[in-house]
Amino acid sequence: EVQLVESGGGLVQPGRSLKLSCLASGFTFSNYGMNWIRQAPGKGLEWVASISSSSSYTYSVDTVKGRFTISRDNAKNTLYLQMTSLRSEDTASYYCARSDNNLDYWGQGVMVTVSS
Amino acid sequence: DVVMTQTPVSMSVSLGGQVSISCRSSQSLVHSNGNTYLSWYIQKPSQSPQLLIYKVSNRFSGVSDRFSGSGSGTDFTLKISRVEPDDLGVYYCGQSTQYPLTFGSGTKLEI
Numbered sequence: 602e603v604q605l606v607e608s609g610g611g612l613v614q615p616g617r618s619l620k621l622s623c624l625a626s627g628f629t630f631s632n633y634g635m636n637w638i639r640q641a642p643g644k645g646l647e648w649v650a651s652i653s654s655s656s657s658y659t660y661s662v663d664t665v666k667g668r669f670t671i672s673r674d675n676a677k678n679t680l681y682l683q684m685t686s687l688r689s690e691d692t693a694s695y696y697c698a699r700s701d702n703n704l705d706y707w708g709q710g711v712m713v714t715v716s717s
Numbered sequence: 718d719v720v721m722t723q724t725p726v727s728m729s730v731s732l733g734g735q736v737s738i739s740c741r742s743s744q745s746l747v748h749s750n751g752n753t754y755l756s757w758y759i760q761k762p763s764q765s766p767q768l769l770i771y772k773v774s775n776r777f778s779g780v781s782d783r784f785s786g787s788g789s790g791t792d793f794t795l796k797i798s799r800v801e802p803d804d805l806g807v808y809y810c811g812q813s814t815q816y817p818l819t820f821g822s823g824t825k826l827e828i
Contacts, residue, residue: 636818638766646758646766646809648818660816696765703756703771703813710765 610711623697634700723821740810
């Protein structure tokens with residue numbers, strides 16, 4: 602069974618940093634691209650970043666470029682999202698999702714609240 | 718960026734009835750490899766999104782045949798027949814043909 606479990610969320614002050622993790626199981630992690638998608642409270646889905654299976658390629662939405670970094674450790678079956686210079690508008694639930702030319706499996710999400 | 722426009726924003730349906738949700742993209746979603754990467758997701762209350770349909774019309778593993786997707790180019794439709802209580806939630810279309818990946822704003826289905 603494919604499982605994606607996010608962790609690392611919480612309350613953080615504006616301008617500070619936070620690192621999210623997504624532990625994958627039930628599939629060969631190193632064979633799949635991975636993604637982070639977020640959802641602000643009461644809002645829709647917003648893609649944040651993607652990384653290829655071997656980390657050769659990364660992509661991110663313009664609003665987080667230069668602030669967020671997606672990475673992965675295939676030996677640990679773990680996806681990361683390093684978030685710096687956090688802003689109030691980054692407040693959201695963050696989901697990791699597996700890529701198979703679509704987003705076929707999603708984690709349960711982790712909440713990030715940016716507030717003083 | 719590809720803008721995904723979903724209609725309606727919300728709809729109410731009777732159990733056993735049928736609904737259609739429309740999704741239009743601002744650009745063709747046909748990839749250079751010939752595939753069209755348009756997917757449909759459902760987010761049930763207090764849950765994470767789940768994949769229903771991929772590449773326009775392919776049902777994901779375990780998805781009921783009451784769900785069907787159709788369309789091409791820039792116009793796509795999700796149909797749900799014989800609506801059941803478990804179908805309530807917010808439906809999103811999404812494209813993964815090009816970066817940035819983008820989603821429609823969602824259609825809330827109320828029973």
